[in-house]
Amino acid sequence: MSLKPWSEIARPHKDVLEGTFKQSEFAADITQVATGTAPEEYQNAEKFFSRTYITEGMRLLLISVAQRLAGQGGDPVVQLQTAFGGGKTHTMLAVYHLASRKVSTDKLMGIPPVLDEAGITELPTARMAVIDGIQLSPSQVRTYGSTTVNTLWGELAWQLLGEEGYALVADSDRDGTSPGKDSLKQLLTRAAPCVILVDELVAYIRQLELGKQYKGGTFDSNISFIQALTEALKAVPNAILLASLPESELEVGGTMGQRTLNSLEKYFARVESVWKPVGSSEAFEIVRRRLFESSGERAEVEGISRQFSDFYRQHAEKFPVETQSNEYYERLCSSYPIHPEVFDRLYEDWSTLDKFQRTRGVLQYMAIVIHRLWNDGNRDALIMPGSLPLDDANVRNKSIHYLPQGWEPVIEKEVDGPRSVPADIDGHHTLFGGVQAARRTARTIFLGSAPSTQAEMIRGVQTERILLGSVQPGQTIGVFEDVLKRLRDRLHYLYAEQDRYWLDTKPNLRREMESRKQNISERDDVIPLLKDRVGQFFRGQNHHFAGIHVFTTSADVPDDYGTGPRLVVLPLDAGYSRTETNQAYGQAEKILRNRGEQPRQKQNRLLFLAPDFDVVGRLKEQTRIYLAWRSIVTDIENGTLNQDLSHLKQSERSRDAAGQSLGQLIRETWKWLMAPVENFVKGRPELSWEVVTVPPTAPYLVKSIEEKLREEEWLVYEWSPIHLRKVLSDWYLKDGVTEISALKVWQDSCHYLYLPRLVNDQVFRNAIAQGVESEDYFGFASGKEGDRYLGFSFGRNSLADLAESSLLIERETAAAYAEKLRAAEQPTPPTGGTTSGAGGPTPPTGDTDSPLTPPGVPGGQPGGATTPPPAVTGTAKSHFYGTVELDAVKAKMDFATIMDEVVQQFTAQLGVDVTISVEIEARKKDGFDESLQRTIKENCNVLRFSSSEFEED
Known part of the structure; x- marks a missing residue:
């Protein structure tokens, strides 16, 4: 079923549609109805009930009224005490139209079921008396023909029985004294069945000052009348009183009104049936x-x-x-x-x-x-x-x-x-x-x-x-x-x-915030705050970057190899956009190509995180909002801005909410990860950029960035030796070149954007170490003297050292050299003379280009003669001890040679225990400064030196 508008289904009354209703008509007036001057919708009983919804309370009241008038029980006194506008006058009108019987009950909508429930087939017509406390005045008399009425009881008697009724209370009316209970009982008995409707009774009696006589009697005489009337009603089975008493202080009307209400409630409480007509x-x-x-x-x-x-x-x-x-x-x-x-x-x-x-x-x-x-x-x-x-x-x-x-x-x-x-x-x-x-x-x-x-x-x-x-x-x-x-x-x-x-009529400080927001400087306030807040996303997180540089100028971004690449977080004016209006490339290239006024060398160590061009405007606005709220809180706390505690709490909530929104917006802004690459076009490298988004919802920004770098292979965390071999063959080991400095290859990978970007040199070392374990990729040497490779590794485990002398050797060259070493290791049979004969070839003479003598091969003698190894005589030697002094400048290369040519001879044998100790002694005439001493001691502790001390000469 379609959702049709209410105006196509329901139809308002004509006066509502036309706007011709009078607001006063909503206030039912019991006196106007009694005198026949009320609007038709209230005066006409049939129309009145057609627009009246009989509530549960009204239904019970009408049943009670009907039963009372028929002499079948019911309450003699009903007090209608409801909140302001609770429908009590409307209820009196319903009783009036029901009891007066000017329209037969079968024409009154909702009344037949009420009478059926009351068990009444024929409802008698009742005499009606309407006492309106606002209509009457204690100081003014009412004249009906030749009869002058002064009091409430005179008015009641006249309305019920005219001159006959007034005669019963005439003396009391003239004197202003309350008639007795018997007189009122006689009046009610003659008038029965009758209904007395008393509206706004408090409004009438509260006008009577204590101790003062009025034409309408005194305060005490009126209270006594109510007492006598309620007692009399109990004695007349088909008479009923409905009186309305106010519940709200607004209707009571001051001290005298409250005194009046208290007095009336005391007497009404004896016989009343309190009824609250309208439920929500x-x-x-x-x-x-x-x-x-x-x-x-x-x-x-x-x-x-x-x-x-x-x-x-x-x-x-x-x-x-x-x-x-x-x-x-x-x-x-x-x-x-x-x-x-x-x-x-x-x-x-x-x-x-x-x-x-x-x-x-x-x-x-x-x-x-x-x-x-x-x-x-x-x-x-x-x-x-x-x-x-x-x-x-x-x-x-x-x-x-x-x-x-x-x-x-x-x-x-x-x-x-x-x-x-x-x-x-x-x-x-x-x-x-x-x-x-x-x-x-x-x-x-x-x-x-x-x-x-x-x-x-x-x-x-x-x-x-x-x-x-x-x-x-x-x-x-x-x-x-x-x-x-x-x-x-x-x-x-x-x-x-x-x-x-x-909503409230008092401003919520937002106007103050808006005013302050306009005075916040982008350069002096917004950018410094954002620099700090962006930096907070990277603090305390483990990562492989040598540095993360937030809004840093090109001169302040180091140009070094570092322990890892550097992440440059671009500022607000370097926003990235997929459209042609892209500010990020220009600023990133400026930092990439130069360090200040000098050309940058290690360009392949830089990666960039750029803000989203489309979000930057909102971010600036949110930053200003946060700063404005923060300043308001500060000023309220120190008394500069005079506001109450509720406004302080509100401004604190606004500041915190703005700060939280700012944090979320920062993550949404810096989401473009940029990596520079170069491809050769017509023999020349051409710069281009690869860009991906970092998820703004990831809990840890640095971790998310590194995952993206690994996923896109913009940063190499593990490098296979086959890839290193390809780099060597593509760029270095070609055109007759058979070896290249390992250090140069590493440094070039940090310089040139067309080479792989490695996390650090350890990734490079690991690739070399894995590569030399087999004979499929390349060889490695820690140095070279003439034609001899020092610390040569090919097809065996080796620790790759990135000294200046370290070399990566083309595979075929390394294989040939390894074969040469293996041939030299083969033993030569001893001969009986100095001339060659049928026993075998003449052994080689001494060769200054040959490597150190391999193990098991006798040293060559001049003239080609060889000397057999000496026979073992006496007790076997079981302990070796050797000491050597190394040149501090060449110590790294010399130590590698010692490891290959001496130590490895022992470790290649079974059952040999080898212990190596390193003894370092350094002297300086004017002494070492404290900074150097501290550094040396810390490094020695890390390297687990058994002893390390500085002494005075």
Whole structure:
């Protein structure tokens, strides 16, 4: 079923449609009805009951009245004590029309079932007396023909029996003294069945000053009359009194009014049947009957109500819990075409205002609302809090009529109207404007929060109730949640605390914030704060970067090999965009190519993180908002800004919320990871950029960046020797070149953008070490003397050292050299003379280009003679000890040679234990400074030296 607008289903009464109703007509006047001068809808009993909803309380009262008049029981005295505007006068009218019998009961809508329940087939016609305390005056007499009436009891007697009745109390009326109980009993017996309706009794008696005589009697005589009347009524079985007493202080009227009420309650309490006529749930039907001629076909009403109910259940987490019950569906049906939330807010919140009469006030207010909505062609499915046309002058004036001064500019600017902020939001955002999200939300907040006061412990309306009053089935709830945040950020009179929102006539410091925001400098305030906040995302996190440089100039980004690459976080004016307006490339290239005024050498050690060009503007704005709130909090705390504690708390919440939003926005801004690369075009390297996004929701920014670098292979954490071999063959070991400095290859990988970008030199060392374990890739040597490779490794484990002398050797060259070494290791058979013969080839003579003698090969002698190894005689040698002094400059290379040529001879044998000790001695005539001493000691501790001391010579 489609969600038809209420205006196509329900139809208001003619006077509501045309706007011809008079607000005063909503206030039923019992005296006008009694004198025949009331409007037709109140004067005509048939029309009155057609627009009257018989509530549960009214039903019970009418049953009691009918039974009393028929002499079948019922209460003799009924006290109607209800809150201001609670419907007591309307109830008296119902009793009046029922008892006076000017229209047969079968024509009175809702009355036949009441009489059936009372067990009465024929209701007698009763005499009526209407005593209106506001209509009568204690100082003025009333004249009826030749009879002059002074008092309440004289008025009562005249209305019941005319001259006959007045004669029974004539003396008491002239003297101003109360008639006795017997006189009143006689009067009631003759007049029975009779009904006495007393309205605004307190308003009459409170005018009587203590100890002073009036034509209407004294205070005490009037109180005595009420006492006697209530006692007399108990003795007459078919006479009944209905009296209204006020409940609110506003109606009581001062000290004398309270004294009067206390006195009357003492006597009414003996025989009264207190009745509260209107419950909140019954108000739906009362208002609907009075304002709507027809609420629509039952099937259509239930269909619309079902769609709302189902919508609330589908999104249960967004709406109040009571909307999930079938009872709420019934409330939707019974209040249609008005949403129950409108009634709840008016009856629960607005009825707490002194001037707001409950049922009467709701009727007056909703009549104006419905008239305006009907004429404007409102298309809402229900009349909701978000539907209230507060931009209409009549509706706005009626709304602020009940509120303290100061609300009109708040409504015009921040709730509804052509120049209001919500209208501006709806007008500039199609998503919001299509459903009037901002205006509907602001209206709902107003209806739910305007009656609140600063003295309340909990103020405002919850988000779930804002949504309940604003969103209709088929609309996106998220749109209204989003617009609520925008209203919170822009409105000056809207307060927000946790999940509650409320409007007030006192500014919420947002205007102060807006003013301060305009004076915040981008260079002096925004950029320094952002530099610090961005830096916080990288602090305390483990990473492989040698440095992370936030908003750093090219001169301050080091140009070194480092322990890892460097991440440069570009500033706000270097935003990246996929469009041609890209500022990031220019600034990044400037840092990439130069360090200050000097050319940068290690270009392949830099990576860049750029801000999103499209978010930078919002980020600057959010930073200013945060700084403005922070300064307000500071000024309130130190007394510079005079504000109360509630505003301090509000500003602290606003500051914290702005700070949290700023943190999220920073992550959304710096999300473009950029890596420079070079490709050769026509023999020349050409710079280009590879760019990917870093997820802004990842918990750890550095970790997320490194994962992206690994994923995109922009940073090599593990390097296979096959890739190193390819780099060597592509760039170094070609055109007859068979070896290259390992250090140069590493350094070149840090210089040139067309080479792989390694995390650090250890990745390079590991690739070499893995490569030389086999004979498939390359060889390695720690140095070279002539044709001899020192510390040569090919096909065996080796620690790669990146000294200046270290070499990477082309595979075939390394294989040939290894073969040469293996051939030299083969033993030569001993000969018997110095001439060659059939025994074998002449052994080689000494060769200055040969390497050190391999193990097991006798040293060559001049002339080609060889000497057999000496025979072992005596005890075998089982301990070796050797000492050698090394040149400090060449120690690294010399030590590698010693390891290969001496130590390895021992470790190659089984059962040999080798111990190596390193002894270092250094001297300086003028002594070592403390910084060097400290560094040496710390390094020695790390390297586990058994002893390391500085001494004086």
